Amino acid sequence: MKRSIPILCAKFPWKRAGFTLVEVLISSTIFVSCLVLALVAVNLYGMRVYTLAATKITATASARKVMNQIRESIRSASSVSVGYYSNAVFSPIPLGTNQIGNALEVIVPGSGFTNFYYQDATTSPTNLWMVDQNGNKTPLLNYMTNVNCFSEQDCYGTNLLVFKDSPVVCVTFNFVQWEFPLAAVTNTGALDAYDYYRLQTRVSTRN
Amino acid sequence: MGFTLVEVMISFLLLALVVSGVILGYTQANRMADYTAMSYAGMAKSLQGAEAARSAHWDPQGFPPGTGMGTPDELPANNSVPLVAVVTNIDFMDMPTKGTPDSTNFTCWVTNYIYVTTLSVSPNMRQIQSDAIWFYPPTGATVTNTTILLRAPDE
Numbered sequence: 001m002k003r004s005i006p007i008l009c010a011k012f013p014w015k016r017a018g019f020t021l022v023e024v025l026i027s028s029t030i031f032v033s034c035l036v037l038a039l040v041a042v043n044l045y046g047m048r049v050y051t052l053a054a055t056k057i058t059a060t061a062s063a064r065k066v067m068n069q070i071r072e073s074i075r076s077a078s079s080v081s082v083g084y085y086s087n088a089v090f091s092p093i094p095l096g097t098n099q100i101g102n103a104l105e106v107i108v109p110g111s112g113f114t115n116f117y118y119q120d121a122t123t124s125p126t127n128l129w130m131v132d133q134n135g136n137k138t139p140l141l142n143y144m145t146n147v148n149c150f151s152e153q154d155c156y157g158t159n160l161l162v163f164k165d166s167p168v169v170c171v172t173f174n175f176v177q178w179e180f181p182l183a184a185v186t187n188t189g190a191l192d193a194y195d196y197y198r199l200q201t202r203v204s205t206r207n
Numbered sequence: 208m209g210f211t212l213v214e215v216m217i218s219f220l221l222l223a224l225v226v227s228g229v230i231l232g233y234t235q236a237n238r239m240a241d242y243t244a245m246s247y248a249g250m251a252k253s254l255q256g257a258e259a260a261r262s263a264h265w266d267p268q269g270f271p272p273g274t275g276m277g278t279p280d281e282l283p284a285n286n287s288v289p290l291v292a293v294v295t296n297i298d299f300m301d302m303p304t305k306g307t308p309d310s311t312n313f314t315c316w317v318t319n320y321i322y323v324t325t326l327s328v329s330p331n332m333r334q335i336q337s338d339a340i341w342f343y344p345p346t347g348a349t350v351t352n353t354t355i356l357l358r359a360p361d362e
């Protein structure tokens with residue numbers, strides 16, 4: 001009569017009932033396959049997130065660089081003024097109206113030179129330009145969506161209507177960029193495919 | 208001879224622990240990236256508030272004396288304990304957002320409190336403290352970015 005396994009195990013403890021190597025190998029193979037698939041999926045997800053973050057950082061990097069340049073210009077200026085720039089002519093905002101405009105006039109101390117930063121919605125893709133004292137234009141930013149990106153404010157954050165000795169210059173850049181690589185064009189008119197960015201800074205003209 | 212069910216289960220458990228650690232590492236890295244972006248935006252807002260407060264006109268010798276816009280002391284100190292904000296602004300954080308830019312698209316808001324206190328009377332010196340307070344959704348924590356400046360009068 002063939003002995004049953006429990007009796008065999010009781011008599012020979014080292015011959016315990018258990019999974020054979022083949023069984024364990026098969027189950028391990030299935031488990032490891034699932035594991036590898038999961039790890040690959042997680043890795044791919046990580047790469048997509050990395051690419052997305054890199055895209056966003058790249059999108060804002062140039063804008064931050066320009067913002068730094070403008071901030072340093074304002075800090076070192078002897079005088080600044082917000083207005084409109086059109087056809088190579090700068091027009092200050094009249095007193096009594098909100099000091100918001102598409103251009104910033106920066107007077108370089110000591111030299112009397114004047115630089116202008118202005119937003120031009122008619123030029124594509126570059127919208128933000130700098131004009132130096134010789135009239136040379138330098139492109140600064142692309143794909144901006146807000147025209148009036150410069151304003152003068154008081155210490156409470158209210159837009160100024162009148163001249164103030166030491167205003168706060170508020171610089172705001174709005175722009176959109178395709179959300180690579182996760183963009184999905186949907187029924188909402190492809191708006192889901194784009195990210196909206198805003199960069200803002202306030203600079204006091206006080207030294 | 209073979210492996211018992213308990214042995215196999217324990218080995219799988221150990222493996223699952225290792226894998227969950229790897230996945231947790233990924234999610235934690237993402238959370239920290241989110242937190243860093245929000246903290247950066249909060250710090251930017253805090254600096255903006257400090258910069259605005261720094262621009263206030265303050266001339267203790269000015270005549271006629273007074274406080275408020277157009278007076279020699281545009282942003283007067285408030286030395287109350289606990290501190291009372293002299294300026295409060297609520298704005299959305301400068302973070303990439305989907306869709307068109309309107310208030311319904313922004314879920315990350317920041318409140319900027321500006322405190323101005325007298326640090327010294329002779330010589331005149333004030334402290335400007337700008338707190339940007341925001342909410343970090345994954346942990347439910349309220350986070351504050353603070354900028355502190357000292358300023359002297361305009362005279």
